[in-house]
Amino acid sequence: MSNYVVIADVGDTLRKLLWESMRHDPKIYPAIIDSEDDITLSSPQDNSEAGKLSLFLYQVSQNPFLKNKEMQGIGPESLRYPPTILDLFYLITPLADERKKDHILVGKVIQVFHDNAIIKGSGLVGSLEGTIEELRVVMHTLPFDQLLQLWQSFSEKSFTLSVCFQVTPVKIDSSRETETRRVIYEQAIEK
Numbered sequence: 001m002s003n004y005v006v007i008a009d010v011g012d013t014l015r016k017l018l019w020e021s022m023r024h025d026p027k028i029y030p031a032i033i034d035s036e037d038d039i040t041l042s043s044p045q046d047n048s049e050a051g052k053l054s055l056f057l058y059q060v061s062q063n064p065f066l067k068n069k070e071m072q073g074i075g076p077e078s079l080r081y082p083p084t085i086l087d088l089f090y091l092i093t094p095l096a097d098e099r100k101k102d103h104i105l106v107g108k109v110i111q112v113f114h115d116n117a118i119i120k121g122s123g124l125v126g127s128l129e130g131t132i133e134e135l136r137v138v139m140h141t142l143p144f145d146q147l148l149q150l151w152q153s154f155s156e157k158s159f160t161l162s163v164c165f166q167v168t169p170v171k172i173d174s175s176r177e178t179e180t181r182r183v184i185y186e187q188a189i190e191k
Helices: 006-022 099-115 144-152
Strands: 052-062 072-075 078-080 084-095 118-120 134-139 163-172 177-179
Touching: 006 052, 006 084, 006 099, 006 134, 006 163, 084 099, 099 134, 099 163
Parallel strands: none
Antiparallel strands: 052 084, 072 078, 078 177, 084 163, 118 134, 134 163
């Protein structure tokens, strides 16, 4: 069962995945990123120190293709309302002290998410750990004007190199349940 903490757990899953790939890469660790704490879930505006990678969740939307799910049986006389299926959109921004390092970080992020386009099993953390859930990570290209609008919302930060990714499907189970009775079919016996 995926509950409402799953959104936070997806962020932690992405951080873990990136850190596990970066900590073994001498071009990244310790030259640009020193620890997993340098991969943050805060906005690029909130990171004033160099040597950070911002994974900023900027949009959560309902997945239009998976929203008409059926009720789920949870026992012989109970049904649970269908889950909400979400798409999470992340703005990923390198915040190194040099443009070349920013380019290296963006390239590494793209490589890691391309090589791990489906995250499942031991790659999942928190409430997702030990489940059969699978997360798909897809590059999401925003038109330049929308990207610029997003950056304008950061009043103290000017536009800088960034890339967007979509993570889907993220399932939040409903807490609503209903009781049901089974239909019993009785066949008439002929004499």
